[in-house]
Amino acid sequence: MGFINAIINWCKFLRIEHSDNTHVVSIQKQRLNRLLRYTLAKSEFYQNLYKGIDIEDCNFQDLPVVTKSTMMYNYNSFVTDKRLRLQEIQQWQSSKNNNGKLYLDEFIPIPTSGSSGESIGRLLP
Numbered sequence: 001m002g003f004i005n006a007i008i009n010w011c012k013f014l015r016i017e018h019s020d021n022t023h024v025v026s027i028q029k030q031r032l033n034r035l036l037r038y039t040l041a042k043s044e045f046y047q048n049l050y051k052g053i054d055i056e057d058c059n060f061q062d063l064p065v066v067t068k069s070t071m072m073y074n075y076n077s078f079v080t081d082k083r084l085r086l087q088e089i090q091q092w093q094s095s096k097n098n099n100g101k102l103y104l105d106e107f108i109p110i111p112t113s114g115s116s117g118e119s120i121g122r123l124l125p
Helices: 004-018 022-042 044-049 067-075 086-094
Strands: 108-112 120-122
Touching: 004 022, 022 067, 086 108
Parallel strands: none
Antiparallel strands: 108 120
16 A cells, blocks of 8 residues: 555656646645645644634744754644654663663654754654
8 A cells, every 4th residue: 555655656746746836835725725624624723723824724924943852841632643642662671671662652752852952742643
């Protein structure tokens, strides 16, 4: 299934690459709207942050900036998968018994600090 999806996505890419600017902007708008609808359906943090914003009619530039510090402070309401709890992830990561195992049998938590120096546990599905 992965190979078939790769071919489908490649064909979509080629179609977009050869489109005019109006078509590309339209596709970007559709994808942004789809992402925002999903985020609002799943994230309490974004439901509150975007209150009063018409996501069907806004542009990316209309959305408030979210810093890493804000994200980490609000992690449990920020994530779109309610099974993910920051303290539980951190505890799971600190156990040597979990080396080489998937968190919740699905995710690979990776502690990173990035350029901010603030630790964050990335989750790779």
